[in-house]
Amino acid sequence: MRLLRRSTERAPSLDLLVAGLGNPGAAYAGHRHNVGAMVVDELARRHRASFRSKYSGRIADIRVDGTRVALLVPETWMNESGRSVGAAVGFYKLPPERVLVVHDEGDFDLGRLQARAGGGLAGHNGLRSIARQLGTQEFLRLRVGVGRPGRGDPRDLADYVLSDFAPEDDRDAIVAHAADTVETILRDGLEAAQRRFN
Numbered sequence: 423m424r425l426l427r428r429s430t431e432r433a434p435s436l437d438l439l440v441a442g443l444g445n446p447g448a449a450y451a452g453h454r455h456n457v458g459a460m461v462v463d464e465l466a467r468r469h470r471a472s473f474r475s476k477y478s479g480r481i482a483d484i485r486v487d488g489t490r491v492a493l494l495v496p497e498t499w500m501n502e503s504g505r506s507v508g509a510a511v512g513f514y515k516l517p518p519e520r521v522l523v524v525h526d527e528g529d530f531d532l533g534r535l536q537a538r539a540g541g542g543l544a545g546h547n548g549l550r551s552i553a554r555q556l557g558t559q560e561f562l563r564l565r566v567g568v569g570r571p572g573r574g575d576p577r578d579l580a581d582y583v584l585s586d587f588a589p590e591d592d593r594d595a596i597v598a599h600a601a602d603t604v605e606t607i608l609r610d611g612l613e614a615a616q617r618r619f620n
Contacts, residue, residue, distance in 0.1 A: 436514045437490045440465065440604060441507050443525045443548040446497040452586040454568035457597065458524040458548075459495045461566065464601040466493050477509040486608040501547035508555030522562040522607065523552060524600065528579050530567025533596045535603055537564050537615045562612065566600045 442462030450456055466473060471482035471493060479496040492514065496506030511521060519539065525548055530536070540560040543549045553559045569591075571582045587593040599619075606615040 435490070436492055436516060436520070438520050438522055438608065439492045439494060439507070439510055439514065439516055440522045440524065441494040441496065441503070441510075441552075443496065443500060443503050443523065445500050450584075452593075453584055454587055455500065455526050455583040457526045457566045457568060457593075457600070458564075460593070460597045461524045461564075461600045461604065462493045462495050464597050465604060468601065468605075477506050477513065479506040479510070481510065486605060489608045491608060501551055503548040504551035504553070504555030507552050511556060518556050518558050518561040521552075521556070522564060522604065523549065524564045524566065524604065525549060526568045526583055527565035528568055528570055528583055530565060530569070532567055532569035532591055533599065534567035535564065535600060535619045537603055537607060537612060537620060538562070539612060562607075564600060564603055564607075566596065 440462060442458035442460070444450065444456030444459030445453070465484065466482045469484040469486070471484045473480035473482045477494065478498050479494050482493045484491050484493060492510065494506065494510050496503045498506050507521065507523070525546060529544065539562050541563065543553060543559065552561065568583060570579055571577045575582070603615050603619045606618060
């Protein structure tokens with residue numbers, strides 16, 4: 423994996439934890455706020471992985487060109503995502519730079535992607551919870567643009583992200599593009615993914 427230089431100290435049994443954020447339950451499954459969970463579910467589908475219940479979430483193991491990856495979908499509420507991510511990170515003894523969080527971004531146009539290391543929390547309660555549990559904001563992120571309410575739409579951003587994608591949004595294409603980005607990070611590294619998708 424070109425993402426990071428491996429440490430010569432006690433290597434973890436895992437190269438990367440990919441956590442896709444959302445709210446639990448069928449009522450929230452199609453919401454824009456759940457796009458991170460959708461991306462992780464798509465990665466599991468592509469790699470024929472089976473989830474099991476652990477770390478207050480669903481977790482599955484995959485390999486991508488020799489890279490050992492755990493896919494995690496927290497089954498806590500969004501604002502408690504850190505409880506699940508923190509438990510998994512603690513078990514695998516991962517440094518924060520080996521954690522990739524996939525989440526919705528209301529400040530981005532629909533479908534725009536940004537892979538980055540570290541950065542601010544942008545008022546995102548899931549990121550804030552994870553940063554609190556890990557004790558740092560220096561984890562990897564993939565921000566997936568879900569847009570904002572359009573002209574004449576009376577909803578505020580919170581209500582907008584807690585609603586389903588519209589048919590014309592082409593949710594499946596957005597999720598597939600984001601999953602492609604994660605796979606590029608795993609195969610070619612963060613910088614290659616940034617050049618291609620950001």
